[in-house]
Amino acid sequence: MPIRSEPVTVNVGPQHPSTHGVLRLRVTFDGEVILDMEPVFGYLHRGSEKLGEERTYTQVITLTDRLDYVASMTNNQAYVLAAEKLAGIQAPERGMYLRVIAAELQRVASHLVATGFLLNDLGAFATPLMYCFRERERILDLFEMLCGARITLSYMRVGGVFQDAPEDFWPALRKFMADMPHYLDEYEQLLTDNEILVTRTKGVSILNADHALNASVTGPVLRASGLPWDLRKIDPYEIYNRVQFDVPVGKAGDNYDRFKIRIDEMRQSLRIIEQCIDQIGPGPVRAIVPSLIRPPIGDAYGRIEGPKGELGFYLVSDGSIAPYRFKIRSPSLINLTVLRDILIGWKLADMIVTLGSIDINMGEVDR
Amino acid sequence: MLGLGIVNGLIVTMKNFFRKPFTISYPEQRVLQHPRFRGEEFTWYEERCTACASCAKFCPLGIIRIVTHPSGETPTEGDSYAIDAFDIDIGRCMFCGLCVEACPYDALFMGSGFEEAKPSRRNLVITVDHLRAADKRPSTWFRPQLEAQGYDPHKGTEVTWRDAGREHFLYHVPQRPEQESSTATEEGKP
Ligand code: SF4
Ligand code: SF4
Numbered sequence: 001m002p003i004r005s006e007p008v009t010v011n012v013g014p015q016h017p018s019t020h021g022v023l024r025l026r027v028t029f030d031g032e033v034i035l036d037m038e039p040v041f042g043y044l045h046r047g048s049e050k051l052g053e054e055r056t057y058t059q060v061i062t063l064t065d066r067l068d069y070v071a072s073m074t075n076n077q078a079y080v081l082a083a084e085k086l087a088g089i090q091a092p093e094r095g096m097y098l099r100v101i102a103a104e105l106q107r108v109a110s111h112l113v114a115t116g117f118l119l120n121d122l123g124a125f126a127t128p129l130m131y132c133f134r135e136r137e138r139i140l141d142l143f144e145m146l147c148g149a150r151i152t153l154s155y156m157r158v159g160g161v162f163q164d165a166p167e168d169f170w171p172a173l174r175k176f177m178a179d180m181p182h183y184l185d186e187y188e189q190l191l192t193d194n195e196i197l198v199t200r201t202k203g204v205s206i207l208n209a210d211h212a213l214n215a216s217v218t219g220p221v222l223r224a225s226g227l228p229w230d231l232r233k234i235d236p237y238e239i240y241n242r243v244q245f246d247v248p249v250g251k252a253g254d255n256y257d258r259f260k261i262r263i264d265e266m267r268q269s270l271r272i273i274e275q276c277i278d279q280i281g282p283g284p285v286r287a288i289v290p291s292l293i294r295p296p297i298g299d300a301y302g303r304i305e306g307p308k309g310e311l312g313f314y315l316v317s318d319g320s321i322a323p324y325r326f327k328i329r330s331p332s333l334i335n336l337t338v339l340r341d342i343l344i345g346w347k348l349a350d351m352i353v354t355l356g357s358i359d360i361n362m363g364e365v366d367r
Numbered sequence: 368m369l370g371l372g373i374v375n376g377l378i379v380t381m382k383n384f385f386r387k388p389f390t391i392s393y394p395e396q397r398v399l400q401h402p403r404f405r406g407e408e409f410t411w412y413e414e415r416c417t418a419c420a421s422c423a424k425f426c427p428l429g430i431i432r433i434v435t436h437p438s439g440e441t442p443t444e445g446d447s448y449a450i451d452a453f454d455i456d457i458g459r460c461m462f463c464g465l466c467v468e469a470c471p472y473d474a475l476f477m478g479s480g481f482e483e484a485k486p487s488r489r490n491l492v493i494t495v496d497h498l499r500a501a502d503k504r505p506s507t508w509f510r511p512q513l514e515a516q517g518y519d520p521h522k523g524t525e526v527t528w529r530d531a532g533r534e535h536f537l538y539h540v541p542q543r544p545e546q547e548s549s550t551a552t553e554e555g556k557p
Binding site: 063131164186193 | 376400462464469
């Protein structure tokens with residue numbers, strides 16, 4: 001006798017206001033299979049875009065730290081690039097190199113978090129996560145040397161960085177650069193051939209290139225689908241046209257590719273940092289900029305390739321000390337929109353993994 | 368071959384098993400922060416402060432409250448201001464350090480501690496008496512003159528306002544010989 005089953009709607013996800021990263025998934029299941037799902041967000045909405053309109057251009061930097069809180073450095077970078085474009089300020093060369101070094105370190109840190117949590121969601125409870133966090137901790141130590149904070153960095157300023165790196169930063173960075181490839185090898189040895197990981201992720205939740213393109217998905221999620229779209233190559237900002245690196249692409253666009261591409265990108269980031277260390281010369285790190293910037297009337301859109309995708313800031317100036325309009329194009333929000341389409345037909349256990357492989361950050365989704 | 372990946376993974380696990388632990392047990396052992404660490408307990412030098420309130424204006428959250436009155440000390444030479452209140456509500460402070468960056472007279476420094484637990488929110492407000500009595504262990508954040516001395520708040524002794532030196536904009540922009548301090552011109556305005 002066939003078992004009769006009927007669809008059940010379940011709310012998945014922590015929704016308590018005091019938890020961080022609050023995302024609710026309203027999922028309709030038939031047994032274990034997902035029939036329909038809808039991400040419900042907005043629980044972490046802080047009105048950053050509105051708050052930015054009443055803060056000066058320098059003060060807004062502190063707001064950008066709190067968007068994607070595992071990648072504050074790249075948020076800073078995207079914002080200051082937009083503000084520099086708006087005000088017509090050119091950062092000095094050393095400042096740009098420092099910004100790129102910091103941003104690439106941040107990319108490594110963010111990908112480590114993404115990889116660690118993906119595996120944690122997969123059921124590899126805590127072990128790979130702790131390995132990843134061990135290395136991330138060293139990056140945070142480097143950030144503490146640079147700017148005195150570990151998460152809410154506020155390191156960059158419109159027109160450069162706030163201050164040159166201290167003397168002891170460079171040996172520490174070199175040591176990290178020497179160690180990190182071994183750690184990456186270790187992760188690969190631990191994970192990439194692991195049968196459990198491969199069976200759980202290969203061929204699961206495939207996002208094809210067409211679909212990704214139409215949904216405006218960017219970052220590692222898009223590249224895993226096979227499109228080599230990387231703003232560092234396509235629209236080089238800062239000094240990215242002076243460094244050599246490859247853009248890793250995936251083939252299938254499944255969860256495995258999205259996991260693998262992050263490990264490959266970390267290697268490329270290390271390559272970029274290595275070249276930056278070689279190329280960086282002495283000089284000022286900050287352009288002479290009044291502390292109350294009054295950009296001419298107009299607008300500007302600054303974008304970078306953040307760890308999660310294209311991170312853009314759109315600023316409109318009315319000539320005053322605060323932006324008239326402050327809009328954030330956050331990659332997490334836009335990448336989240338494909339979740340429903342790639343999940344339908346898969347099982348509950350795959351849902352968590354797919355969510356992890358897309359690597360969203362709720363601070364950025366809700367702003 | 369099935370199982371080879373898992374064996375490979377176990378080799379890594381075994382390697383890590385014999386490594387020195389990366390974690391420390393916090394209250395007994397401590398990691399020393401970097402001298403630039405932006406901590407609580409601001410270091411404030413009253414001798415230097417002119418009560419210009421640039422720091423208060425520059426704070427993104429507006430949590431610094433300054434109340435002054437003309438001191439009447441040197442009315443002929445241009446009166447200075449005496450400070451009645453200088454409250455920093457560190458319960459809301461995010462330790463961004465913009466107030467320190469804004470101070471044109473190098474009177475305000477970030478602190479270097481991080482252990483602040485209070486039974487109520489009201490106690491988290493640093494008052495002027497707190498600031499006067501606090502240990503003068505400034506963080507070297509945005510204060511290159513301290514960094515040039517190799518000062519480390521976690522190891523060295525306290526720094527008096529004379530030893531702390533004045534930060535020069537030239538430290539940040541080494542190529543402009545004249546003192547073109549935008550910090551002073553823009554924020555020094557009353
Ligand atoms: S550190 Fe930042 S938030 Fe705290 S008082 Fe200074 S400017 Fe305000
Ligand atoms: S900016 Fe400096 S001098 Fe002015 S009130 Fe604040 S601490 Fe005093």
